[in-house]
Amino acid sequence: MEKRGLSDKSFDRINNFLVSLIVIVVIYPLIFVLSASISDPAAVTSGRMWLWPVDITFEGFKRVFENQDIWTGYRNTIMYTLLGTLIHLVILLPCAYALSRKELMGKKIILWFILFTMLFNGGLIPTYLVVKSLGILDTIWAIVIPNVVGAWSILVARTFFQHSIPDELVEASKIDGASDFYIFRKVVLPLSLPIIAVMALFHGVSLWNQYFTALIYLSERELYPLQLIIREILVVNQMGLEEGSAGVMESLVEQVKNASLVKYAVIIISSLPLLIVYPFLQRYFVKGVLIGSVKE
Incomplete structure (x- = not known):
């Protein structure tokens, strides 16, 4: 018992050291x-x-807040994130729940097609041509519609429904005369807050941080998301002065100093909303990931 106790203490010390180092x-x-x-x-x-x-x-913060493009980017990114996440959940949850039911006909064929998309995709040029043919270039839909649901999300949510929603509960609801839609809305969704939070967080963070999709599909500056505005600031490494501002030109040294301040300020501003939201979803996040990742 003494040797085991010493071993446990040593393990705890090493574990605490490693965790502290990671923190x-x-x-x-x-x-x-x-x-x-x-x-x-x-x-x-x-x-x-x-x-x-x-x-x-x-x-740095003063210059950032004086730049109108930052506020326009913030508005666009919030709109893209909220709308895109809502559409993602509306499509994902019914699809995953249906695939989790044993009575669904052709389930294996549907799953095969979903898994196929994890291995192969059309690529950038075909995807661009599809978006163009749909007539949604330079619109909000070019940001929220492509990649709205992925195979990984469907499989994780399906696994959650299989392991967290008892078949007996669904069968009892059907005996009481409940329809499939009623069961999904009144029984399944209230019990699925962990996976809803996880999927919303994953997709919302992806939409919040994306700039490449906007770079490809958007040409109107009024539609640029925040990350694309920040990218311009960081790449160009300078902040454009508003028209009507003081006519005195800053020295090169002063411009470099302000560019450095602005760079760090925009990083803080762009990350702050996610840092605020995450603590409220953390309790669902851990449970949803563990249950949704159980091997069948």
């Missing part, structure tokens, strides 16, 4: 970016600022 590796970049966004760029470049802010300044 530091994850947390440090977040703190660094937050501190760099309000620190003097010279202190960041010289290495004087390595954790806590030095010579605090909010010039």
Whole structure:
């Protein structure tokens, strides 16, 4: 018993050390970016600022909030994320639930076609031609419709329904005269909050962070999502001045300093909504992932 107790203590110490190390590796970049966004760029470049802010300044956030494109991108991204996630769930949940039922005819054939899409896809050019032929280029639908549901999401949600919704519960509801649609709406969905939260979080984060789809399908600047605006800021490495602003030209050094501040500020601004939402979904997230990933 003494040897076992010592072994357990050693394991706990090693485990705590590794977990602490992982936490530091994850947390440090977040703190660094937050501190760099309000620190003097010279202190960041010289290495004087390595954790806590030095010579605090909010010039970066001020310039970001004065840029109208940031607010337009925020509005568009929120709209794309909410609408795209809603459409994703409306299509995903009924499909996955139907595939989880034993009485569905042709289920194996349908699953084969779904699995086929995990191995092969049309590619960028055919997908672009399909989007163009549908007449949805330069519209919100070009962002939310392509890749609205993936095979992986369907399989995970299907596994959740198979292992979490007892057949006896469904059969009892049918004996009471409930239709399949009523059972799905009144019985299945209230018991499926974990998988709904997981699928909404995964797809919502994907929509929030995407810029390549917008880069391909959108040419009107008024439709650009936030990430595409941020990409322009980071790639060009400068912030365009609004018309009517002060006519005095900033020196090159001053422009570089402001570009560095803006870079860190936009990273914080773009990540903040997801950091706020995640804690509210965390309790569902862990349960949904574990149940939805059970091997059949």
